[in-house]
Amino acid sequence: MTVTELLSYEAALASYDPVMGLEVHVELGTKTKMFCGCSTELGAEPNAQTCPTCLGLPGALPVVNEIGVESAIKIGLALHCEIAEWCRFARKNYFYPDMPKNFQTSQYDEPIAFNGYLDVQLEDGEVFRVEIERAHMEEDTGKSTHIGGATGRIHGASHSLLDYNRAGIPLIEIVTKPIEGAGERAPEVAKAYVAELRELIRALGVSEARMDKGQMRCDVNLSLRPNGTTTFGTRSETKNVNSLRSVERAARFEIQRHAAVLESGGTIIQETRHFHEDDGSTTSGRIKDNAEDYRYFPEPDLVPVAPARAWVEELRAGLPELPRVRRNRLREEWGVSEQEMQSILNAGAVDAIVATVEAGADAASARKWWMGELARNANEKGVSLEELPITPADVARVSALVAGGDLNDKLARQVIEGVLAGEGAPDEVVEKRGLKVVSDDGALGTAVDEAIAGNAAIADKIRGGKVAAVGALVGAVMKATRGQADAAKVKDLILEKLGVSEG
């Protein structure tokens, strides 16, 4: 790989103003493909989920998936777009082996949704409005695996394997208007936009939008212009950036690369770029000099889509609370700061906490468990919180046991550990492991007496007014009870026996 000269980020921003355009493809979670009845289930044998239509066999015809249209409208409405009263599909013509018809059924100048916006919140709480140009429906291509080439690309490969299971899966492409005025925060805005969009798509229930599974993919278009000017510079198009972090890194890298080229008197080539996860760099792809001609024309095999206004209004009325609104509501309900809320969000813990609160826990303890013990555990295993073998109801039960004085913090952690280890529900773990706070005053009294007797010097210090030394005696009692005592209660008992009162 050639080493790309970069300008420092600060130096780049000192001279240039970045303008971005983000194109996000979302695979819809419909049961069947966009234009035929084939399953969209992931993980099937290659080419097992195909039919004459999605294989483009001679004579086969497409039929529009109604749920696909409904999902597109929902996305459009959630993005505050206008919904077309009448629109058509169009054919985008180009040859590529993973596209069975050698044209992609897409939309061109008549998208289903247009002119919207999405407000995104940056980590410090600042809200940035991203204008939406359009959202349109199209179909995914098949998947090529190129064998024998050095780069895994078709160039230089000895042969290619084609899997058309993905061909025809519904996609919604969401295109922003040029994002201007973000300045040095442009990469952050890009990341926050994609994150917000992902939340929104999930909240709508139209896709899981898993970037790691390719269900959501982002192209980052970026150009620079000298500060104080208004004309857009030449853009580069970094394709298929597939994580939130990568979106931010790709934007940052391109700002630095463009600045270096411009600073040295060079010109930016309009081209696609490949993003490299390993070092966060981009490298040159295809030249896009506007000579590429897709010869779009209205798809004659499909009739126009004309969603009835009443249907659109029905869908609008049924939209769920949008993620940013919901987050702000929860933040207030939970009484946490913007920063804390952001880390909850980053940890993917919002839904788990909500469910735990719904199962009866108070917000503070729900948050404590999911953001502490459980987040650590998930992190170690490299899984998401939802994938942990513990339910919000389990966590709520543990909280209730703590609140009722049946468990202390340390024991509660052991119960959680037991649940995660598959030992059963919290009560079963308590039972099996014998994890109960020793609250029997008699047993505890004996342990306290023993601790006082065995640490006479410390007991004297306490009697003498050095109340802080009580910690050592509490520790001795806890050790003797193997941690199963309520530390606060132990402390009270010791002080009582020594005839000392706190403060």
Add this chain to the structure above:
Amino acid sequence: MTDIIKLTAAEIAARIASGDLTAVEVTEAHLARIDAVDEKVHAFLHVDREGALAQARAVDEKRARGEKLGPLAGVPLALKDIFTTRGVPTTVGSKMLEGWIPPYDATLVKRLKAADVVILGKTNMDEFAMGSSTENSAYGPTGNPWDLTRIPGGSGGGSSAALAAYQAPLAIGTDTGGSIRQPAAVTGTVGVKPTYGAVSRYGMVAFSSSLDQGGPCARTVLDAALLHEAIAGHDPLDSTSIDLPVPPVVEAARNGSVAGMRVGVVKQFRGEGYQAGVMQRFDESVELLKELGAEIVELDCPTFDLALSAYYLIAPSECSSNLARFDGLRYGLRAGDDGTRSAEDVTALTREAGFGPEVKRRIILGTYALSSGYYDAWFGSAQKVRTLITREFENAFEQVDVIVSPTTPTTAFPIGERADDPMAMYLADLCTIPTNLAGNAAMSLPCGLAPEDGLPVGLQIIAPAMQDDRLYKVGAAVEAAFVEKWGHPLIEEAPSL
């Protein structure tokens, strides 16, 4: 045997239903006729002897079990090789699909099978339905049974020739710019292009999606109506299929009449390029309509003069995209794949080897017409003309019930005469193209022989969309009057081969 092949579809169905004939006898008679004459005519690309006999046996067994038979049960049919047939080769007249065995039946084929129609085989056609003479078939031309040195029309020349040569009483064609009607006209048979969307296109290999329409071909108006009824109707697999009841075509064909009807004659469908004998028979037909009680209304439709130009932008544009899938990767021909070439090169070589000159010409034309910078001037303007033509038809049908014209400006021309002159070839569809652009229904039926060459002349009847029954009502009346005048159906004047 001779008797059986000369029967109409309606007669065959009635005699099978009554037990007078078996479906196997009927099928064997037609297979024998194919064996006897197809070497000369070359109507068929593939004869499915076993499949046809198996279907015929099934009909006979069904009857033996006392089950109710459909109106065309056991009637043999010649299928244009543009419809996919599961397990039976489908070439679309192209080297590109030589040897391809489709894994699925077209909706139309399913309906024919469900109606117990016996499919004899697949008929010859211009490659991908592009042509007016069947000379563009990659598998050699078809002869016109009236004169084997002449063309049988196109693109469905195999189907029209099979009817005129008594190889089948029924056939299926497809009509993008006249490919059912023009072959019917030049072979003295009947062909109907139903309203766009009336017959499913699912499994019909696409040439120009917004114009293509499958339809019935027969030797009589009633037979065409029976076949029309069997294949028409809504298909959820074809988004452009019309979800309305099929017009009562059979009833109309049994009750032919033009009394009190207003019949339009379009000024633009005559003049330079129209053969004198064709116009003579057409004018006589108009006189006949008057005698039968119709009122003749002269119509001026100036945008029809633009139809041919608009058609030769729209159809190639759509074809350039429809035919992109033939890349040698998944099915059909693959050329030049010697292990050293890239997929792109193999695709280019395959398309070079697999497509004939007319197909290439149209792909290039269409690619150009859709190119950025040219789209508005070519494809865009053509769409506007299409809208104007549609409106002109709508206006016309406010004044008249049907429109009549010659189907084609000339009778069958000699094989080879226009092969090197695409413009001359395109003119064969001058009268049929406006209907495709507007999506209306139209029929061609025989109206006599041109005095100068003794070859059949076709009369075209055009009806508004979804009023297909009017074609049959008028067609049946005209047919009956001509048969009475001539003393026999025109087809009986064809040479016996």
